[in-house]
Amino acid sequence: MRAPDADLPAMEMSFLGNTLDRQSTRRGDRAYLSELLDRPDTEIVLSTPRTLVFPAGSPPRFGHTLESVLSLSASREEMVFLGLRPETGRAVFATTLGQQDEELAEMPSLHLQDLRQLAIQRTFPPEELGALAQARALIHWHRTHKHCSQCGEKTVMSEAGYRRDCLSCGAHHFPRTDPCVIMLITDGDRALLGRPPRLPEGIYTTLAGFMEPGETIEQAVRRETLEESSIEVGEVRLISNQPWPFPANLMLGCIGDALSTDIIIEDDELEACKWCSRDEVRQMIEGTHPEGHMIPPSISIAYELITGWLEETTL
Numbered sequence: 001m002r003a004p005d006a007d008l009p010a011m012e013m014s015f016l017g018n019t020l021d022r023q024s025t026r027r028g029d030r031a032y033l034s035e036l037l038d039r040p041d042t043e044i045v046l047s048t049p050r051t052l053v054f055p056a057g058s059p060p061r062f063g064h065t066l067e068s069v070l071s072l073s074a075s076r077e078e079m080v081f082l083g084l085r086p087e088t089g090r091a092v093f094a095t096t097l098g099q100q101d102e103e104l105a106e107m108p109s110l111h112l113q114d115l116r117q118l119a120i121q122r123t124f125p126p127e128e129l130g131a132l133a134q135a136r137a138l139i140h141w142h143r144t145h146k147h148c149s150q151c152g153e154k155t156v157m158s159e160a161g162y163r164r165d166c167l168s169c170g171a172h173h174f175p176r177t178d179p180c181v182i183m184l185i186t187d188g189d190r191a192l193l194g195r196p197p198r199l200p201e202g203i204y205t206t207l208a209g210f211m212e213p214g215e216t217i218e219q220a221v222r223r224e225t226l227e228e229s230s231i232e233v234g235e236v237r238l239i240s241n242q243p244w245p246f247p248a249n250l251m252l253g254c255i256g257d258a259l260s261t262d263i264i265i266e267d268d269e270l271e272a273c274k275w276c277s278r279d280e281v282r283q284m285i286e287g288t289h290p291e292g293h294m295i296p297p298s299i300s301i302a303y304e305l306i307t308g309w310l311e312e313t314t315l
Helices: 032-039 064-073 101-105 113-122 126-144 217-229 278-286 301-310
Strands: 045-049 052-055 080-084 091-096 110-113 155-158 163-166 179-189 189-193 209-211 235-243 249-258 270-277
Touching: 032 080, 032 091, 045 064, 045 126, 052 126, 080 126, 091 101, 091 126, 101 110, 110 113, 113 126, 126 235, 179 217, 179 235, 179 301, 189 217, 189 301, 209 217, 217 235, 217 249, 235 301, 249 301, 270 278, 278 301
Parallel strands: 045 091, 179 249
Antiparallel strands: 045 052, 052 110, 080 091, 155 163, 179 189, 179 209, 189 270, 235 249
């Protein structure tokens, strides 16, 4: 079995390159936003609950015109302002569509694709992929926060899409980003890798989990590792971080030193977990592992943690 990136040049993990000027101080200026939206060169990113929707073509174009999205029954009142392209000043917005993916897929003028696959295939340059991640996370939040969590009434978009207001009780609601720890636990020249059931067959990756209220990053790493593998962890070092819009996470990449080595899987988070030598990890990356095991593709922070440890570039 071929490794995920065997035929592709090395690249940084995805979703880091967003260069849009978010113009955050002007999000309450409705006249300014309306003028931006009406510009003929404005680009609008479209999303359904599952996929992004692009104008058909090869390669696909990044955004739609206002006229085209309104013809698809998009709402002008539900346009999220992402920012201005720094090199041209062109405005970029995002919005959602009410149609199901199956209905949109039948339209020859449209092309639907999952954001994760776009990242793996490197369809767009880093700055556009980062903007798509911003759009995807915000659209997901708007789709799932149509009603006020205090009184249950419907909310309306405000502040260019960075707030939803309840006209009934006056509550303000803001987009959420959920922090997750993702950690490579090491024991000398061995690394702890696991297989969650959701991953494609053969892929082993770092352990990961959501941070809980009142936890530090280090405490979350130790708790999640113990819960998933029964391995106790001592020192923890934060290495890097990555937006992960599936749906709206911030991945906090860490290296942790193991204090114990006996693996016991007691919950359903993992279907397998093992200590891997440097030679075995190298086989996983090169696609030569005798059992066909692999590591995740280079779009993820897990790849950076694993390869950084292998090459001894992370401390």
